[in-house]
Amino acid sequence: MKELTCIVCPRGCRLTIDDELNVTGNSCPRGAQYAKDELTNPKRMITSFVRVKNRENTVVSVKTSTSIPKGMIFDVMNEIDKVRVSAPTKIGDIAIKNVLNTGADIIITKNIK
Numbered sequence: 832m833k834e835l836t837c838i839v840c841p842r843g844c845r846l847t848i849d850d851e852l853n854v855t856g857n858s859c860p861r862g863a864q865y866a867k868d869e870l871t872n873p874k875r876m877i878t879s880f881v882r883v884k885n886r887e888n889t890v891v892s893v894k895t896s897t898s899i900p901k902g903m904i905f906d907v908m909n910e911i912d913k914v915r916v917s918a919p920t921k922i923g924d925i926a927i928k929n930v931l932n933t934g935a936d937i938i939i940t941k942n943i944k
């Protein structure tokens with residue numbers, strides 16, 4: 832039996848999950864899925880910054896298009912650190928496609944002219 836707080840939405844339901852992966856305390860199905868994933872394959876979204884090569888001292892914010900396995904966060908952050916993008920950028924541009932075969936893209940979240 833394990834207790835955890837659902838982080839999928841701001842309501843923050845207190846979840847309980849047993850060894851057979853039965854979840855209680857969730858107000859919606861997303862919480863049950865979150866609890867099961869947390870026990871079997873925990874995942875997280877990443878937000879970070881990428882350097883802009885044609886603008887001095889400029890970075891642009893990025894995020895993963897979907898959550899990635901928690902154990903890969905360090906490696907994905909290394910990939911984000913290595914990449915450079917060119918301005919102009921617009922929200923939704925892809926800085927890295929399918930980063931490290933996670934199925935997640937690194938998406939730009941800021942417009943730079």
Ligand code: SF4
Nearest residue numbers: 837840843844859862
């Ligand atoms: S269980 Fe559903 S309602 Fe509750 S915090 Fe998670 S996503 Fe939100």
